Every structure is written in C-alpha cells, then in structure tokens.
Amino acid sequence: MPRVIHFEIHADDPVRARSFYEKTFGWTFSEFAGAEYWVITTGPPDQPGINGGLVRRRGAIDGTSVIAYVCTVQVDAVDAAVKKVVDAGGISVVPKMAIPGVGWLAYCKDTEGNIFGLMQEDPGAS
DSSP states (O other): OOOEEEEEEEESSHHHHHHHHHHHHOOEEEEOTTSSEEEEEOSOTTSSOOOEEEEEOSSOTTTTSOOSEEEEEEESOHHHHHHHHHHTTOEEEEEEEEETTTEEEEEEEOTTSOEEEEEEEOTTOO
16 A cells, blocks of 8 residues: 655755754754755654655745645556546646656645655666
8 A cells, every 4th residue: 555655845945944844853854965855854763753855945936836745655656656646636747757766756736736746666767
C-alpha cells in the first residue's frame, strides 16, 4: 500500500525558513548534492515520524505556486500513479522529473486542489 514517505516545505527565503525550523523544532538540515535543496531530519531514526526537505519556492505566491507542506507518496511507477490520479479526477501539475540518484518525482493535485508528490525509487534516475 502506498505510504507518505516525505514532506517538503517550499520557501521564498530558504535561509530564513531553515532558521525558523531549527529554532522552533530543533530540526537539522543538510544540503542535498549541491542543489538548492536541504534534507530535513526531524528526529532520531528509532522514533516514529518522517523526514522532509526544504526547497526554494518555484514561482510567486499567486494561487499557482506551492504554499504549504507537500507530502510525497512512494509509488511503484510514477507514470501509472499519475494516470490513476487523473482517472480519479485529480490533475498533474508538475510532470515527472529525475531526482538524480534517488528516483522520479511528479506533483499532482487532488479533487480539492491539494498538491502532493509521487516518488518512484530509482537510484539510476538522471
């Protein structure tokens, strides 16, 4: 069964956002492979919870950019999952893209306008 495996915080100012979450929750951040993306560790691996990421917001806050935490669901195949989303009345909003060394990622919206990610593991993605 597909599960939520990751969340993302989209921020206009990633440095400011990082400082906020470090001070507020004690989360730690590490830059991901030289990209403008930071992996967030929210706690020790032996405790329940998931980790996430911090990314610079793509686009102005105008009703189309992401302005929330985005949960990502692990799927066997992104293309098939996007088709299921569309068949169920949702929409694809960001097409499949490679996250090098990690896998394939796409963003969709549900029937209520909520955005979420779909991740297919594939260490060979590039």
